[in-house]
Amino acid sequence: MGLEEKLPSGFVMNTVEQAAGWVRKSSVFPATFGLACCAIEMMTTGAGRYDLARFGMEVFRGSPRQADLMIVAGRVSQKMAPVLRQVYDQMPNPKWVISMGVCASSGGMFNNYAIVQGVDHIVPVDIYLPGCPPRPEMLMDAILKLHQKIQGSKLGVNAEEAAREAEEAALNALPLIEMKGLMR
């Protein structure tokens, strides 16, 4: 929003997009937010052995207003869901979400009324990370994949075009119930 909406399309826009993508992916600040056992692996990832500092993201921010990445680490209870959404709403745009572990992604083994069956019912998710719990190496792999996504993100008119194409692809996609074999 703002200045980027006013930029002309074409060569200038592509250059600005590449520069903005590089700057954004090199300074992702995670929110301090852990929900269950997966959070222990997330904390380990931020410590010296795995060293998130090499990506410029070692400082987990105490305020959501200073963070642009939410790592949902652990199962989300129904009681916690509105709090999670409030934290997400307080984060400035652009912002990203990693769903860490099977509990956050699908409810995992907690198939009951107390646990949200997938955090994507509450906030939009950019990366789903499998595992119970995922190892720090897996979280770092997810972060690197998120970096690729941030680097390739569009601005202004290009963003509108990308959103239109994504919506069209989603509408034309085969319904899950009709998928067979290797999900095709």
Ligand code: SF4
């Ligand atoms: S995925 Fe496993 S480690 Fe993570 S919150 Fe669920 S039970 Fe805990």
